[in-house]
Amino acid sequence: MNIVVCVKQVPDTNEVRIDPVKGTLIREGVPSIMNPDDKAGLEAALRIKDKTGAKVSVITMGPLQAEEILREALAMGADDVYLVTDRAFGGADTWATSSTLAGAISKLDYDLIITGRQAIDGDTAQVGPETAEHLDLPNISYAQEIEVDGDEVVVLRQYDDRSHRVRAKLPVLVTALSELNKPRYMTPGGIFDAYREKEVVQWVREDIPVEDENIGLSGSPTRVSKSFPKAVKEPGMKIEEGVEESVQFIVDKLKETYIL
């Protein structure tokens, strides 16, 4: 069985601070990490590998420094990794990204494709499902549990107020939630192998079977008409008193602001 996992390198938003004046993200000196939903997807794939001996391939599209998360994937136990990188792919929206990824994945053998639900820097949640469409595959999103049962996959899919257990015949694309699992740590030896013995396969424009009109900035139909910072919400106040005192406190505050 072959599993392909798509991952993305993102700024660690836990470390991102907000410029209090401009209201924009301060990205300087912020470490890059593997997107949490993607990492959970990789862990799910590795658990299937632990059980069944499946082969796990990991793919990312990004600049050269995205290689780091592929080395991390190797150190966690992935079998081989692919970096899709070319200036021609730069500035891609979700359509161009999914077109490019689908082209790259079409070169690999796959029974199951796992992507994260969404990346913490863009929050679109579109690339996974769009990739499935390009590859003409069924798609199950928001996976809380993923299990392989023979030639089928059984997924617990999260909805707002309920969950669905969905069974589908492979091949299929599943998008994973970070709540799916607690990803394993790399091993020290895995890290050494990742750098000293394994290879990050680089694929450039010519290597990917995808039309020019569907890649990069020019192949991106999305236009951002305006970009503006969200108002930064002041942190709330926590009152740790008894019920009586807390209620009194709130009433006083409401009176102070003439709401009462």
Add this chain to the structure above:
Amino acid sequence: MDFKLKQEHLMAQKLFRDFAVNEVEPIAQEIDENHRFPEETLEKMQKNGFLGIPFAKEFGGQGCDTLTYVLAIEEISKVCATTGVILSAHTSLGAAPINDLGTPEQKEKFLRPLISGEKLGAFGLTEPEAGTDAAGQQTTAKLDGDEYVLNGSKIFITNAGPADTYIVFAMTDKSQGTRGISAFIVEKGTPGFETGHKEMKMGIRGSATRELVFTDCRIPKENLLGREGRGFGIAMGTLDGGRIGIAAQALGIAQGALDKSIAYVKERKQFGRPIANFQNTQFTLATMATEVESARMLVYKAAVAKDTQRRYSYEAAMAKLKASEVASFVTNRAVQLHGGYGYIQDYDVERMMRDAKITEIYEGTSEVMRMVISGTILN
């Protein structure tokens, strides 16, 4: 000369840092307070390959180098020196001698389970009457048929109790002095081998420190490590490696205390401003940071020396001497910067200052380090 860590070292450092922050730091205070050996952390370290970092893959090791091992001890000791010494004693003292001197059969039987994460190692050299004067061993081992019979006791043994495999030194021929000492591999559960009560210590209180007692303890002849009469050399060679581990532990404690101090002085306000704004604070921190960095240079250098030189006693002794004295100095200053808060248990620097002291004592005191260093430069 290149002072930069390689990419694999940087990623390993990140792994150890994440592990330390997520798994070790949350219980550091509690295990200190309760003198509790952190079984759960040991299990996690075993699962993640931390118990075999510098050993070849052939017998289940991780195939990394000594520098990677040092990074692990440093990062873990930054948040919990107890956990640091558990790993250091296991790796440098328990597993390394079998790795370096064991027969293929001994490596298969004893090293593989130690470094693949099934078993924990320990090392028994010190006796009530044989501390720095390690040659004064009273424990004896007599060959009787196919077995050696051990009698005597060892004290202050790190990991004793939880450990499964012990490297134990004993006199096989008293008339030969240091040349009459031999090294043995003793397994937990061997009849006649008991561990005593857990010592209540000033610092590293979660680590298990116990006495080993041997009463007509019979072990197979095959458990002799190296040749008979070579034990003293084995012990000294093992301690050279162990000192790099302890130096890394001391470095971690110092860096941890420095990190806590930097955070604290920015928050703590006196006279209407953070105490970081006062020059006394700034100069103290600058001195602490410079000391920590100078210790780091010696510790990393010793780690590289271990992998590239035949002998590295000198580098290891300097690294341990400097790093342990820096750990005591820096943690002491950290408590001072914290003022009254530094003296109470709610702040980590109180524990760190207590933990630092032992690094100047065990695996050779600072005085012994000075003997090793001066012995090298005067010869």
